[in-house]
Amino acid sequence: MMKHVCVLTFSLLLLAGNFLYGQPPKVDKTAEWFQQGYYILNPAFGRTTTEIAFARRLSGRDSSINPQKTFLAGATANYLPQNSPAARQFDPVISIFDYKTRQFTLVDYGWGPAFSTNDNRLAYAFQLTPLQRPDKLYAETYKGNTIKIFNKSTRKIEEVARPSNNYLLDPFFVDSLKLVYKTGDRVNGPYGGAVSFSEVDLASKKTRLVRQPGIKYRLFELMGEPYLIRNQLTYTVYSPADSGSGMASEYRHLLLSEKDTLQDFGIRKFTNLNYKFAVNANQEILFLDDEHFMAEDTNYIVSYKKERLVERRPLPPDYFRGYLSPDGQYLFYLTQNMEGYLVNTKDLSRVKMDISAKDLHAVVWSANGNKLALVQDHESLAGTDKLTVFTIR
Numbered sequence: 001m002m003k004h005v006c007v008l009t010f011s012l013l014l015l016a017g018n019f020l021y022g023q024p025p026k027v028d029k030t031a032e033w034f035q036q037g038y039y040i041l042n043p044a045f046g047r048t049t050t051e052i053a054f055a056r057r058l059s060g061r062d063s064s065i066n067p068q069k070t071f072l073a074g075a076t077a078n079y080l081p082q083n084s085p086a087a088r089q090f091d092p093v094i095s096i097f098d099y100k101t102r103q104f105t106l107v108d109y110g111w112g113p114a115f116s117t118n119d120n121r122l123a124y125a126f127q128l129t130p131l132q133r134p135d136k137l138y139a140e141t142y143k144g145n146t147i148k149i150f151n152k153s154t155r156k157i158e159e160v161a162r163p164s165n166n167y168l169l170d171p172f173f174v175d176s177l178k179l180v181y182k183t184g185d186r187v188n189g190p191y192g193g194a195v196s197f198s199e200v201d202l203a204s205k206k207t208r209l210v211r212q213p214g215i216k217y218r219l220f221e222l223m224g225e226p227y228l229i230r231n232q233l234t235y236t237v238y239s240p241a242d243s244g245s246g247m248a249s250e251y252r253h254l255l256l257s258e259k260d261t262l263q264d265f266g267i268r269k270f271t272n273l274n275y276k277f278a279v280n281a282n283q284e285i286l287f288l289d290d291e292h293f294m295a296e297d298t299n300y301i302v303s304y305k306k307e308r309l310v311e312r313r314p315l316p317p318d319y320f321r322g323y324l325s326p327d328g329q330y331l332f333y334l335t336q337n338m339e340g341y342l343v344n345t346k347d348l349s350r351v352k353m354d355i356s357a358k359d360l361h362a363v364v365w366s367a368n369g370n371k372l373a374l375v376q377d378h379e380s381l382a383g384t385d386k387l388t389v390f391t392i393r
Contacts, residue, residue: 061383139192278328
């Protein structure tokens with residue numbers, strides 16, 4: 001009898017431990033997409049659909065590709081302007097791939113697609129001037145770029161914001177009718193960067209400045225990504241901490257709302273904070289502290305609440321670089337050997353993912369953290385990217 005009680009007690013403790021601390025996530029490879037000779041840029045998940053949008057651009061690295069024949073190949077719907085498509089074969093094309101139905105839609109020429117919160121619209125930065133094969137993507141390449149919206153119901157395209165000078169980029173929906181976007185400028189010689197945020201109300205057509213350009217040490221503050229945290233608009237800003245020739249040596253990395261500083265991640269060399277932090281169910285900010293001078297230094301996942309340090313836990317020794325899900329529940333990370341792992345951040349239990357050892361070009365999480373997409377070099381096709389979608393449970 002005592003033996004049975006001990007076994008039952010141990011089993012209950014195991015169940016309680018799994019409930020309290022979590023368990024390794026389960027990952028399923030849901031879909032793949034590629035088109036020979038094309039790069040995949042700026043992927044973005046729909047919130048409630050099985051769609052993922054991205055910019056598709058001819059790589060020019062496979063001499064066997066005939067762009068005039070392959071440009072429209074595979075499309076099940078095409079809303080591109082009909083005037084001179086051959087002249088725009090090197091432009092990025094906003095595309096929507098439904099990985100359940102395998103529908104592939106070509107929308108327009110542009111960058112940075114973003115679905116509205118109800119998935120009825122797709123915003124993007126319209127590429128105004130056709131690109132030529134040798135074009136390098138300097139700030140001048142984007143000059144005049146506007147923000148447009150594709151209405152998925154009516155199949156109509158509308159311009160909603162136009163720059164007074166320079167160019168616009170990276171739209172983001174605050175809700176179904178409010179859209180934030182950035183203004184770009186030359187910030188380092190010929191190179192461009194985002195220097196301010198604006199918001200347009202799609203119902204009233206009114207535009208307001210969210211954050212004006214800032215100058216520190218005679219250099220532009222650089223705008224990072226916008227987010228919705230605690231139902232309010234927030235965004236990252238990289239503020240120069242010293243002067244330099246074109247760019248600062250170090251930047252203060254900030255997470256801001258329009259009124260407050262939500263988190264100061266400190267002064268360091270420029271680090272893109274996208275997927276480097278997350279807000280969990282306890283309203284704590286999780287941060288990947290993985291920028292060190294020495295490769296052998298320990299990496300940490302750090303928790304903050306109200307800008308105070310709550311916890312600091314070491315990451316696995318083979319960690320090289322990582323990407324937190326928006327809710328902070330999962331961490332995807334790579335080793336130096338390009339092995340991929342998915343981690344439950346509650347207890348750092350992990351599962352190895354089925355990915356290739358090819359270069360990784362983009363990582364994107366769905367808003368609810370239950371889908372992950374990776375863009376890598378194709379295993380065998382030159383100048384070709386492959387998109388892989390994973391479902392997590």
